[in-house]
Amino acid sequence: MDEADLQMVISRAMNDDADAQGELYRLFRARVFGLCRHLLGRQEDAEDATSEVFSRLPNALKSYEAPLPFPRWLLSVTSHHCLDRLRRRQLEQRLFEPGPVETLTLPVREASPLQQVISEEGRDRLKKAIGALAEQYRVPLTLRYYSDLSYDEIAQQLSLSRANVATLIFRAKQQLRRALEGA
Amino acid sequence: MDHLPELTYSMYVDHELADPERRRVEHHLAECDRCWRLVAALEAESRVLVELFQHFEERESARSGIGRSLLITVGSALGVAVGLDRLLVAVEGAAPGAGSWMSRFSLAWLQDLFFNNAFDLIREGPAMLNALVTVLGLLVLGAILFGVLRHFISRHPMSMALVATALIAFGAPRPASAIERRHAEKVRVASDETVHQTLLASAETIEVDGTIEGSLIATGRRALVRGDVKGDLFVFAQETEVTGTIEGSIYAWVSSLTVSGHVNQDIVVFASDVHLPGSAGRDVASFSGTLDAAGTIGRNVQAYVGAMTVSRSARIGGNLEAHVKKTGDVDVEQGAIISGQTQISTEKKEPNRYATGHFYYWQAIWLAGALILGLFLYWIAPGLFAARLDTGASLLWSALAGFLVLVATPIAAIVACITLVGIPVAIVAVLLWLISWVFLAKVFVGASLGRSLLRGRPTEAPFALALLAGLAIVFVATNLPYHVGGWLDFVVILVGLGLGAFGVRNGMKRRAITP
Numbered sequence: 001m002d003e004a005d006l007q008m009v010i011s012r013a014m015n016d017d018a019d020a021q022g023e024l025y026r027l028f029r030a031r032v033f034g035l036c037r038h039l040l041g042r043q044e045d046a047e048d049a050t051s052e053v054f055s056r057l058p059n060a061l062k063s064y065e066a067p068l069p070f071p072r073w074l075l076s077v078t079s080h081h082c083l084d085r086l087r088r089r090q091l092e093q094r095l096f097e098p099g100p101v102e103t104l105t106l107p108v109r110e111a112s113p114l115q116q117v118i119s120e121e122g123r124d125r126l127k128k129a130i131g132a133l134a135e136q137y138r139v140p141l142t143l144r145y146y147s148d149l150s151y152d153e154i155a156q157q158l159s160l161s162r163a164n165v166a167t168l169i170f171r172a173k174q175q176l177r178r179a180l181e182g183a
Numbered sequence: 184m185d186h187l188p189e190l191t192y193s194m195y196v197d198h199e200l201a202d203p204e205r206r207r208v209e210h211h212l213a214e215c216d217r218c219w220r221l222v223a224a225l226e227a228e229s230r231v232l233v234e235l236f237q238h239f240e241e242r243e244s245a246r247s248g249i250g251r252s253l254l255i256t257v258g259s260a261l262g263v264a265v266g267l268d269r270l271l272v273a274v275e276g277a278a279p280g281a282g283s284w285m286s287r288f289s290l291a292w293l294q295d296l297f298f299n300n301a302f303d304l305i306r307e308g309p310a311m312l313n314a315l316v317t318v319l320g321l322l323v324l325g326a327i328l329f330g331v332l333r334h335f336i337s338r339h340p341m342s343m344a345l346v347a348t349a350l351i352a353f354g355a356p357r358p359a360s361a362i363e364r365r366h367a368e369k370v371r372v373a374s375d376e377t378v379h380q381t382l383l384a385s386a387e388t389i390e391v392d393g394t395i396e397g398s399l400i401a402t403g404r405r406a407l408v409r410g411d412v413k414g415d416l417f418v419f420a421q422e423t424e425v426t427g428t429i430e431g432s433i434y435a436w437v438s439s440l441t442v443s444g445h446v447n448q449d450i451v452v453f454a455s456d457v458h459l460p461g462s463a464g465r466d467v468a469s470f471s472g473t474l475d476a477a478g479t480i481g482r483n484v485q486a487y488v489g490a491m492t493v494s495r496s497a498r499i500g501g502n503l504e505a506h507v508k509k510t511g512d513v514d515v516e517q518g519a520i521i522s523g524q525t526q527i528s529t530e531k532k533e534p535n536r537y538a539t540g541h542f543y544y545w546q547a548i549w550l551a552g553a554l555i556l557g558l559f560l561y562w563i564a565p566g567l568f569a570a571r572l573d574t575g576a577s578l579l580w581s582a583l584a585g586f587l588v589l590v591a592t593p594i595a596a597i598v599a600c601i602t603l604v605g606i607p608v609a610i611v612a613v614l615l616w617l618i619s620w621v622f623l624a625k626v627f628v629g630a631s632l633g634r635s636l637l638r639g640r641p642t643e644a645p646f647a648l649a650l651l652a653g654l655a656i657v658f659v660a661t662n663l664p665y666h667v668g669g670w671l672d673f674v675v676i677l678v679g680l681g682l683g684a685f686g687v688r689n690g691m692k693r694r695a696i697t698p
Contacts, residue, residue: 038236126235144197145229146236151199170193173228 010070014061025054031071032078038142039082041131049085053078075147079157086135122180129179137172140165186218187211196225362397370403372410381414389420391427398431408444415448425461432465442478466501483523488512493519502526550658557626557650568630568646568686581681585624588680624679625661629653631682 006027012020032053036046053074064073130138143154151165158165187208194200195208212219362381370384374392381397389406391399398414406420408427415431421438425446432448433440440454443461450463454471462479470487477494483501491505495518502523505513513527561568630646633653661672 034236123235126231130235141232142236145232151194151197166190166194166199169197170190173193173232 006070010061010064013058014064016058021054021058024057028071028074029054032074035075035078035142035146036082038130038146039079039139040085041135041138045085049078049082053081056081072147076149076153076157079143079147083139083157086139125180126176129176132179133172133175137168137175140168141172144169185211186215189221192218192222192225196222196229374410460496490514492516493521495519497521499523504528546658546662550654553622553626553629553654553658554647554651556623557630557654558647560626561630561646561650568627568634578678581679581685582674582677583681584684585677585680585682588684589677621676623683624676625654625657626650626679627682627686628675628679629655629657632656 009020009023009027013024029050033046033050036049036053037043040046040049057077060077064070130141133141140154140158143149143157144151149157151162151169154160155162155165160168191200191204191208195205200208212222362383363378364383366385368386369388370386370390372378372382372391372393372395376393378393378395378397381400382395383400385402387404389401389403391406391408391412392410394411394413396413398417399408399412400417401423402419404421406418406423408416408423408425408429410427412427412429412431416425416429416433416435418433418435418437420435423435423437423440425433425440425442426444428444429446430448433442433446433450433452435450435452435454437452437454439456439458440452441458441460442450442463443458445462445464447464449465450459450467450469452467452469452471454469456473456475457469457471458475458477459467459480460475460477462481464481466482466485467476467480468485469491472489474486474488474491475494476484476491476497476499478496479498479500481500484499484503484505486503486505486507488505488507490507490512491514493499493503493513493515495516497516497519499519499521500523503515503521503525505525505527507513507527507529509529510527515521515525630650630653633649633651633656634646636652636656637649657675660668661675662668663671
């Protein structure tokens with residue numbers, strides 16, 4: 001499906017065309033689900049969230065504006081939704097406390113164990129390590145590498161400063177390295 | 184030269200540095216080999232992460248196809264259950280219940296089978312439950328073993344070779360010592376030939392004129408035994424004729440069997456037509472369309488047949504026990520000698536339960552009751568239904584939890600009750616408790632099933648619709664004929680109790696699951 005076709009489907013979906021909405025579901029379910037899976041961690045929650053995102057899509061589409069690429073918009077709707085869920089899960093706690101920004105110079109290492117993750121076994125371990133990350137690390141990491149958001153966009157979504165985001169992503173990677181080294 | 188913080192490099196790799204800082208990094212990298220290697224490593228790391236996240240997406244979404252895993256799970260469980268059930272019936276063999284199952288494929292025959300099995304179910308319920316628990320236990324054991332093995336293999340790729348070797352070593356046919364195999368278009372043991380062991384013959388035609396000192400296991404279209412078999416004859420063939428001597432027994436699963444020779448021990452046969460002009464030293468059990476007994480039978484005859492004739496030349500040393508449709512289906516000719524008693528039992532004509540309105544009426548009432556109960560529960564405690572059944576693992580866990588609830592809790596309750604309120608009250612309480620949970624189990628499984636099936640749609644289906652759909656499936660499934668419904672009912676109870684237990688646990692924590 002090319003860009004023009006997609007735009008057609010979207011505008012039909014915006015006019016409450018059930019077929020077009022179904023088509024969007026078919027096209028984007030996997031990507032939305034993947035993001036939910038990463039952000040929420042649990043398969044069932046991810047499925048619930050996915051179906052909620054799509055059940056609210058007809059309404060949400062009203063806020064979609066054409067110049068923004070649709071997949072990007074949809075993923076941002078999805079991550080907002082997932083973050084809401086995470087906050088609810090945390091009983092209204094603040095998920096991301098803006099902590100002190102990392103400034104000290106860290107020891108420089110030669111190579112990263114993460115780059116050696118090429119074998120299937122290593123991938124499985126890395127996947128598990130990602131799943132085991134605390135939410136405050138997993139969420140920014142996912143938004144960066146799955147949704148391909150910039151630090152600024154992530155900061156906006158999480159109500160944090162850009163420097164906080166940089167630190168969280170950096171620490172997330174550190175934790176992954178540590179998890180792989182320790183395994 | 185000053186190395187920059189690793190955080191800066193990390194941001195650089197993510198293209199998140201502002202221009203002046205980026206230039207500073209690039210400037211430093213140009214002259215610092217150590218930092219350059221670090222940045223290269225960080226870049227590789229980013230690539231791995233991007234690729235991994237995408238890879239993850241593909242695999243996860245493939246796995247979570249709409250209700251597919253559920254369908255596969257339920258389908259294979261059903262397959263296994265039916266397979267086991269058939270096996271059980273086959274092993275049961277001589278038991279009355281399995282009776283006429285090889286005879287004729289007619290509506291009446293199906294009906295018979297159903298009734299026989301229904302009686303079996305009542306009579307052998309406890310034994311079946313026992314068997315089921317054993318099977319469940321074995322399955323769990325297998326799953327655990329599989330998990331451990333998988334874990335081991337994924338950790339140590341080399342161990343795969345080890346496991347494969349072990350499998351081949353155990354699985355490969357060992358050099359035959361006591362069994363000789365012959366496989367050809369035609370297998371013949373000539374009259375001057377002696378096979379000194381058990382012969383396993385598979386061929387279009389199998390002819391034995393000589394002597395087999397072991398047993399004969401024959402599969403083919405046609406089996407002719409004119410010689411001498413010292414052991415037993417196991418035969419799976421369309422047409423089997425024995426004119427020689429079998430010193431052991433005959434176990435036959437054939438279309439037609441004719442024994443005009445001598446069998447020293449028993450004849451057990453599943454067939455369309457059985458002719459016995461020869462002799463059998465001990466018992467004859469025939470599950471067949473027709474049975475024609477014309478020779479000498481040392482002891483009893485048990486016949487589950489469409490029709491049977493005892494010819495005038497027949498000599499039966501023991502009892503004749505015939506199970507037929509109506510008394511006229513047994514023809515004992517004048518001159519035939521039956522030393523023991525002749526007992527002809529006919530099937531009671533009971534209406535097929537599926538043919539009565541009563542049955543559907545009550546099912547509808549139960550269904551409505553379950554639906555109302557489910558909706559009520561959902562209304563007061565939606566969190567009870569939080570547990571889901573999407574994967575084989577969740578099914579297994581629920582079943583395990585259910586098993587614990589089913590077995591452990593009543594025991595604990597009885598122990599508690601006996602000391603507090605006395606035995607009779609305790610028993611009544613536990614029975615009531617079990618019955619209500621057994622009913623609730625259906626509600627939980629129904630809700631779970633319905634939601635999983637309806638989940639694939641873009642808009643979330645209302646709970647009532649999902650519950651109704653799920654309950655309908657559960658009610659149809661647990662009412663399937665033969666043992667299948669009974670098995671499924673038991674599985675539903677286990678899984679439902681497990682789901683209920685999980686639900687109670689979750690329900691305390693989560694208020695609502697739908698917005």
